Amino acid sequence: MGRSLARESAMKILFQMELNNDFSSDALNIFFENNSFEDDEKEYILQTVNQLNENIKIIDENIEKYAQGWKLNRIPKVDLSILRIAINEILHRKDIPVEVSINEAINISKKYSTNESSKFINGLLGSFVRDMEHINKL
Template sequence: MKRRAAREKALQVLFSLDIEEYDLETTLENTLDSEERDSFLLSIVNGVIENQQEIDEKITKHLENWSIKRLAFVEKTLLRMATYELFYLKDAPESVVINEVIEIAHIFGDEKSGKFINGVLSKMIQ
């Protein structure tokens, strides 16, 4: 699985866990169907889950006039994923991580999602 596809599937898994409160195994099975479990996808999903409190604190520090609870699920999930990749995984250039989540935001979010995510992430890496 290419990294872009893995990021999209990770978004779907984490989004489902956040909204539907399924367990991880069921969510992975439903999202991946018969696809193989990609190590990069699992790294993002497990990393976000294991570090969610710290990740949310990092994001919250860079939100202006917003709280993490007010964020739409897509934006919140993409910010969590990007924060994990940027500060914990660190195996892709910052610009690549940011561009990828913005592109995914254009697919799964609304017309303002990409711009909002870019603004928050840009503040985080300064």
């Protein structure tokens, strides 16, 4: 399957969790029972969901900050899940290049959302990364 499809699967479970307002380990276990993954794919999904649960407040604050006037509840749930994964990777996964996180987010949004969503996601993540790079240079 690979990292790209593992990332898609992470988006799917996060989307499901968001829709059902159920971020429990039971929901994740059911997802794993109903889908088959290689060990490294399962590890990526599990790490991603756990990191998001631990850091959701700061991740969502960044999404809202760069969404330019959009409240989280107005952002489509698919797009929100994609953004959460990308920002989590940028902040917490130093083994994944920033460019890869952004490109994968755009590709997933093109597959599961709209053309406008991919532009929104690209713009939001681009602004987020530019500000991070500026802060890191200080």
